[in-house]
Amino acid sequence: MLTTRLDLARIRAARRDIDPIFLDTPLYQCDALGRELGCTVSIKLETANPVRSFKARGTELFATLLAGHGGTAAVCASAGNLGQALGWSGRRRGLDVTVVASRRAPAAKLDRIHALGAELELVDGDFEAARERAVSIAQQRGVRLLEDSLDIETCEGAATIGLELADRAPSFDAVLIALGGGAMATGVGYVLKTLSPDVEVICVQPLGAPALTRSWHQRRVVTTDSTDTIADGVAGRYPIPAVLDDLLAVADDAVLVREASIVTGMRMLLERAGQVVEPSAALGVAAVLEDRDRFAGRHVATIICGSNVDLDAYHHWVRT
Amino acid sequence: MLTTRLDLARIRAARRDIDPIFLDTPLYQCDALGRELGCTVSIKLETANPVRSFKARGTELFATLLAGHGGTAAVCASAGNLGQALGWSGRRRGLDVTVVASRRAPAAKLDRIHALGAELELVDGDFEAARERAVSIAQQRGVRLLEDSLDIETCEGAATIGLELADRAPSFDAVLIALGGGAMATGVGYVLKTLSPDVEVICVQPLGAPALTRSWHQRRVVTTDSTDTIADGVAGRYPIPAVLDDLLAVADDAVLVREASIVTGMRMLLERAGQVVEPSAALGVAAVLEDRDRFAGRHVATIICGSNVDLDAYHHWVRT
Incomplete structure (x- = not known):
């Protein structure tokens, strides 16, 4: 039994309070991406809705x-x-x-x-x-x-993604989750660790905004003076203690990735999956790119969490 | 009672024979696109699946x-x-x-x-x-x-899109459907005209591949010697008589659009909706662009039918 601020019954009930347009988002295996990454890759798209993110x-x-x-x-x-x-x-x-x-x-x-x-x-x-x-x-x-990640609604709302992943979880070895304030990671992680404890829950943050990842590894709040990443959606500096506690309970690992890997991840998602994504949404792919051996031959799922990106910057990043 | 080769009970039953990964695709109002087009626009995404099209x-x-x-x-x-x-x-x-x-x-x-x-x-x-x-x-x-469009499975499979649109049909004034061989247009059109007859069913084809549209207007098969369009997915020359008969029964209109409008439509779908699409998938937006008065203030839905596009060509087309 996991001890966190989250509650499975409340998360299940939350589905009734969320407009269906944001629920049951596409989740499918993308062979072209998998071939490129050397593993089986499923993507869950949180971009095909009126606000273009999971929020x-x-x-x-x-x-x-x-x-x-x-x-x-x-x-x-x-x-x-x-x-x-x-x-x-x-x-x-x-x-x-x-x-x-x-x-x-x-x-x-x-x-x-x-x-x-x-x-x-x-x-x-x-x-x-x-x-x-x-x-x-x-x-x-x-x-x-x-307050994002502190208010339980942000975590339990995001956790409904976990319910949808858990329905297919036996086929996944690992789920890669972008880590910002922690709402999505604690929410999805909590549901997966409750319903499908064998699925590895891996959080991914940019090296340039590592506060919560460092906090997770050190098991205490670590802040940073600044951030330096194109992944604007996950660039916090002050982790919230209660969120860190939840993350310590549900995450199996938290890794940091380089900016170049995020850019390559965005480009691969465009070229192999036809998806325009914002940098935060490419963190999962970036994590595989940086540790191919770890994921070789396994089935990983990653949440494409948003596509709100300035197109000029995007074109500049993905230009090959 | 419409007389076509299609059957509503079979179409409903077809959902059981189709992998759920292709069903219940995202359908949502895209305000940013609507503002640009001067009407309310909903898009139905048939691109978020392993084959990136409705087929x-x-x-x-x-x-x-x-x-x-x-x-x-x-x-x-x-x-x-x-x-x-x-x-x-x-x-x-x-x-x-x-x-x-x-x-x-x-x-x-x-x-x-x-x-x-x-x-x-x-x-x-x-x-x-x-x-x-x-x-x-x-x-x-x-x-x-x-045989695409002739074999009834291709029409009735595509018609399951119509069931999903019909669930929300009271909010739509018109549905814009890319017209190629006719499977999607006859399938979706049949379901809409059966369940929601007030919704206008409008087929859209490129001026450079107009055979089936011309056939619809002349109520007899018209062939062309060649095609000249970037919308490779809808570039047929020989309409199938049985498909034309069905189309005559279900379509309210069939319009032709210029290549420049298709390109502008693709660019708008990228810039306003964050969607990379192949040219055929932009036909609906192109139709609104070419006849803004017709759609002003109305609620139109269009099916984003595919995203299999050569990226080099795509970048060339959408470059502003």
């Missing part, structure tokens, strides 16, 4: 509960994807949504948050600066704050 | 029935997508699959047919030459021939 699973759950309790407004800090998701979920329920983001976030993400009718406040500095500002807005306005 | 719905049905009757081999002519789909469906059922294709088909399609273990025979000339050769192989070897 709406969490915001749908959060917004359903908030609206159900009479809430009318919410604020969150976002690297870009959570803000879009909360904007989408809030709009459908008549909630006023404020999103705080770094001025340096990809323009594509900021534009889409704005287009969803959310109030967008930009801050200098990085995601951690946005987090601070969101906290103070919530306090000043008396508005509900949604 | 496996038909080949799954065909191969299930063939294997169930003790068949061991099949041959088809293909512009590229049907061959991959039959290769995939045949491989899983131990069928020997031969695919005849034009030497000019996109290398990406030919490579993937080969990788699936199918015997690939290339012919000079176009798709119609491949059709002739497939017929003679079937006769010589006594092997079952699968």
